[in-house]
Amino acid sequence: MIEGAKWRRWVYFYIPLGGFVFWLLFPFYWMLVTSVRPDRELYRPWMAPNYTPFWTAHPTLVHIVDLLTETLFTRWMLNTLFIAIVSTLISLLCGVFAGYALSRLKFPFAGSLGTGIFITYLVPQTLLFIPLADIIRNFRLGDTPWALVLTYPTFLIPFCTWLLMGYFKAIPRELEECARIDGATRWKAMVYIIIPVAVPGILSAGIFAFTLSWNEFIYALVFLSSAEQKTVSVGVTSELVRGDVFYWGQLMAGALLGSIPVAFIYSFFVEHYVAGLTGSVKG
Amino acid sequence: MARVLIRSLNKFYDDVHAVKGVNLEIRDKEFVVLVGPSGCGKTTTLRMVAGLESISSGQVLIGDTVVNELAPMDRDIAMVFQNYALYPHMSVYDNMAFGLKMRKVDRGEIRMRVYEAADILGIRDYLGRKPRQLSGGQRQRVALGRAIVRHPQVFLFDEPLSNLDAKLRVQMRVELKKLHNRLNTTAVYVTHDQVEAMTLGDRVVVMRGGVVQQVGEPLELYNTPVNRFVAGFIGSPAMNFASVHVTNGTGGLRAGNTGLAIDVPAEIGSRLAPYAGRDVIMGVRPEDLEIANGGDPSGLCFEALVEVVERLGAEILLDLQVGEQTMVASVEPNVRAKRGDKLRFALRPERLHFFDTSSEAAI
Numbered sequence: 340m341i342e343g344a345k346w347r348r349w350v351y352f353y354i355p356l357g358g359f360v361f362w363l364l365f366p367f368y369w370m371l372v373t374s375v376r377p378d379r380e381l382y383r384p385w386m387a388p389n390y391t392p393f394w395t396a397h398p399t400l401v402h403i404v405d406l407l408t409e410t411l412f413t414r415w416m417l418n419t420l421f422i423a424i425v426s427t428l429i430s431l432l433c434g435v436f437a438g439y440a441l442s443r444l445k446f447p448f449a450g451s452l453g454t455g456i457f458i459t460y461l462v463p464q465t466l467l468f469i470p471l472a473d474i475i476r477n478f479r480l481g482d483t484p485w486a487l488v489l490t491y492p493t494f495l496i497p498f499c500t501w502l503l504m505g506y507f508k509a510i511p512r513e514l515e516e517c518a519r520i521d522g523a524t525r526w527k528a529m530v531y532i533i534i535p536v537a538v539p540g541i542l543s544a545g546i547f548a549f550t551l552s553w554n555e556f557i558y559a560l561v562f563l564s565s566a567e568q569k570t571v572s573v574g575v576t577s578e579l580v581r582g583d584v585f586y587w588g589q590l591m592a593g594a595l596l597g598s599i600p601v602a603f604i605y606s607f608f609v610e611h612y613v614a615g616l617t618g619s620v621k622g
Numbered sequence: 623m624a625r626v627l628i629r630s631l632n633k634f635y636d637d638v639h640a641v642k643g644v645n646l647e648i649r650d651k652e653f654v655v656l657v658g659p660s661g662c663g664k665t666t667t668l669r670m671v672a673g674l675e676s677i678s679s680g681q682v683l684i685g686d687t688v689v690n691e692l693a694p695m696d697r698d699i700a701m702v703f704q705n706y707a708l709y710p711h712m713s714v715y716d717n718m719a720f721g722l723k724m725r726k727v728d729r730g731e732i733r734m735r736v737y738e739a740a741d742i743l744g745i746r747d748y749l750g751r752k753p754r755q756l757s758g759g760q761r762q763r764v765a766l767g768r769a770i771v772r773h774p775q776v777f778l779f780d781e782p783l784s785n786l787d788a789k790l791r792v793q794m795r796v797e798l799k800k801l802h803n804r805l806n807t808t809a810v811y812v813t814h815d816q817v818e819a820m821t822l823g824d825r826v827v828v829m830r831g832g833v834v835q836q837v838g839e840p841l842e843l844y845n846t847p848v849n850r851f852v853a854g855f856i857g858s859p860a861m862n863f864a865s866v867h868v869t870n871g872t873g874g875l876r877a878g879n880t881g882l883a884i885d886v887p888a889e890i891g892s893r894l895a896p897y898a899g900r901d902v903i904m905g906v907r908p909e910d911l912e913i914a915n916g917g918d919p920s921g922l923c924f925e926a927l928v929e930v931v932e933r934l935g936a937e938i939l940l941d942l943q944v945g946e947q948t949m950v951a952s953v954e955p956n957v958r959a960k961r962g963d964k965l966r967f968a969l970r971p972e973r974l975h976f977f978d979t980s981s982e983a984a985i
Contacts, residue, residue: 513707516674521721522695535711
């Protein structure tokens, strides 16, 4: 908190904070007002005397109802949920083991291996989707959820590994040494001591991984083709924009509903998540 | 039968030779303290005994078993760490029970042993709490409790008191001593604090640069240090050292420099004789410097200028200028001295130490 006169607090704290909040929340507000706006208001020319872009005079749920009943939106939601959860679990499992090994075990090239894993995370997806498409085709996984479940970990595992590596390094080595003297094998020390202590880190890695796979666009666009296999991010943008016709109401309703699970997860785990990011292990 | 035997133990980290040929026998039920400045290899030695650090060469025996290749869990030891290393997600009870659970001890037995240890340490009321809800001293007790419930053959302590504040440290030191008397188990204790070493240890091992300097009972180290390092390390305030030139005078040997000149007493003379015409280091403890009275032989007296007076209550520390060197004297609290005073001090011949200038070994 900034000390001093009231105006200082306003100038250095509240006004910048307000600007930031506005900047972050305005898109959501825009999605909300647009999704409940009847077509009559939606397609009104901007020169019209009763043009009100920032609020809706006669809110309606018709777009949301249309979205849920006349499109495959619920199917897309379920697809995305399945893909995001499974790929997150795979990535967390690998990330926990890899992160633990890289931070704790002594083996040749451990350091350069860690850096190598990080570098793979830096390779852009736009570069990788072409060779990956070949692999997906060879395994005949195209147009199935498994195409994404198996390709998302290519960027989620390096990410989880790095985040967890840092977290494991912050856990005092003595905890594990003490457990090993107490009679635990390395495996048991990891399961009973290190992993429970690392729960905040594992949760935040999981949340990040979930969000990344929920929002992923390019692999989903390339590897899935039929409408009923699509994920929310691709489904909404490809099925609700037909040629140059934008179904703005449904588009915005889809975007709004699609962001709910992520928002829900963040709000639910926010405390663990912050603890995980600040890397605090309370002894 | 739980002696610990260390035979020519070495530790190399890449090209750093951290522990150099340590030989040590820790007898059954003995409390041995490893002491030395940081980086002297004391903790590495302890960790090799614990099995947390691989042994580069040499042997460690616990009881009659060579434990070099045994996992820490199979060595029947318990260790207390400097940062306590309590499992933060477990209650005090579970922390203490963990080792027994891992060893598949029967539930009733675990309960009995945890309660027994908790009673000894006075932490029975905290058994349900989490470590973060405890104070430093309480955490320390839990860490001790976790070690004693296992009834191990050997206790290993790695600077267990250095995270506590000064007052609590003194209190826990006494408790540790009592605990050892009660449990009567072999213990190896690492510290950098010589006071802890002197008060706790049945025997003390002074280390420097990976090499054992001297092993002995506390008073043995204090009275007859084998070299200048041990002499300076043990005792507080530290021993005064002065470089003196030995000359063969008419009445026997004399040793002196710009500030003091003394007649070397006959009992030391024979040892010092080969050094006639050379420099040696003379050491004298602050508490062995006494203000001279008329009866002291003048050949053992010198004059000093008082620079700083530190009144500690039970004693007064005087920072003295003697010729070109500074010395510290610890005198009775009733001595009235102030800055700028010239005082006459007497040396007691049997309390003088002499060290070779180059090897620093005691003469």
